[in-house]
Amino acid sequence: MPDDDRTTGRQPQPGGRPSDRGPRRPAPAGGLRPGYGYRTAGRRGAAVPPELLEGRSRRLSEFLMPAAVILAGVLVVIAFGFIVSRAVRDDDKAAIPPVQPPALGDVPLNPPDQQFPIPLPSASDSPSPTDSPSPTPGRSSSAPPRKSSPPPFRGSVSIARTGIPGTVDLTAEGTRDWVHWGEQSTFSLERKDGGGFAILEGPPTAPRFRHGFSPQRFAWRGGSPVDHSDGTPTGIRTCGKGNGFTISAPAGTSSRTLKLYVGALAGRGRLTAKLSTGGPSATSSFEERGTNLDTVAFVVTYRAPKDAKINLSWVTEDSFNSDCGGVALQAATLR
Template identity: 40%
Template sequence: MADEDRMRADSRAGGGSSEVPVSHRRPGVTAGQPRIALRRLADSYRRRRWAVTGLAVFACVVGLGAYLGTRNGPEPGDDLAGRSGVPVGASRPTGFPGVEGRTGDAGPATPGLRPRQRPPSPDPTPSVSAPAVPPAPSVPPALSVTRTEAPGEIDLTVVGHRDWMHWGLRGTSVVRKRGGSGEIVDAGGRGARVGWDGNQELVSWRDGTPERSVRGSSNGVYTCGAGNGFSLAIAGSGEPRTVQLYAGTWMARGRLDVRLSTGGPASTVRLEDPYTSKSAQFTIRFQLPKGARLLVSWTVDKVFTPHCGNVGLQAVAVR
């Protein structure tokens, strides 16, 4: 500093040049430049350096992305392509692991097929189906008919807990079991029906309709002349059934024909008295599938008098 002051003093005193020696000047900075200008210049250099660095980083990221985008499948010779069985350049749908080409499968997948599809085998393995279950054996129709003497008193509520019918309570009217199964059908028959109240058998019930309760009725109906009579039908249910038929004759021979609507067994039973009346209880046992019917016909087979030889009908019951 002392040397510099002396030089400045000598310059002023000698009136010489004011130029400072080159060795004491700072490059690019004049003696009167303020310090703030130096700070701004340094900040400008720093910002340019950051900008250049950011551009370089961005260029690297763009180049890396472009490179990764070109690798959308395994390269030829890649071990993964050889193991998965997928052609080079083909992408596998998401969610299906590369198991098509493993040992034990039907072979590598054919290009263009969806995952897990296979071309048909030239010799397909025959499918093994479960043996057919044989149908349950059907019950063969069954039928039997017996005749016994009619009891003096008949309780239809007891003997016909499934269904029953009574004829002749008032004229030729019919009374049925209230809430019965409806299995009995009056199918009519040839000849005019006539009411009668002189039967020896007395019939009672406690569950009838339209007559709810009756005790000791001797009523019934009859029809005269050979070939005339009554026809009934009883529906099958698949279960064994027993039918009780209460009927009689007066100076005639009656014929009871029983058969099945499905064909098969049939039976005929006769009852006669040439001189007076005769009654009987016919017991019919049968078994038929649903939809089939037991067919019953009670007719005059022969008359022994010109005065209305006939067959009569009181009641029928099913249990």
């Protein structure tokens, strides 16, 4: 590096530094500027030329000043935005509710660019270890249960007991048919003229007797072979266990009622009603232990699955008198 010409007072040479072309101030005594120590340090010393030091400080200041101005402006903008947002948030806190996170298990709203919702599994949809695998859609593991059809109607039969008025009007009660036993003899049978023989008695059993001590009277009009009666206490009876009477009447799909007027004397009788088509049946009993005739009316209501017959048997179930304990039969009506 050439010597500093400021120590010699030489004129600048052509092509020298611009700073060397002007008039120079006289050098201080001793030949060197104080504070630099450039000439005293020699060519290999650690001193830096003052021009370089001045250039470095000038360039650093050129960068630091704009940067400081920009940083200050950014800080001012950030502070202003923070103040404005805080004020807006305080003023519109009631108008603009804060965004709440979705409740547990809720499905979030679809984004605007999504055309179809994406199903999200919920906790209830996840199978547990105890759950059995569901069958594949369209393939049932077993055939669906068939609806059980009700069983076919086999008929119905019921028996009820009722008291007997002092006089029974067989014509008014038996709209379909009526029958009275024992008006003229043991085997006499008085019935409705034009009744079509709907009520029939089966084969008689022995012994068989006519009686005339019923506590009620039976009256009719338009009968055959006896046209009318103002009231008769007559009927028939039998004695001994196992003996009795059998009666039949038509049955159909509509409900019908057969009313049977019977009695017992020193015996217990049992009434059984069955449909000729089978199916349900009904029974009832009545007894009188004394030697006087006691009477009762059995009301048999029945219905058959098709046209058929109702069969009744009124039989001595037990006899309480070795002489002649048994059951009695007076009249029957059908409607």
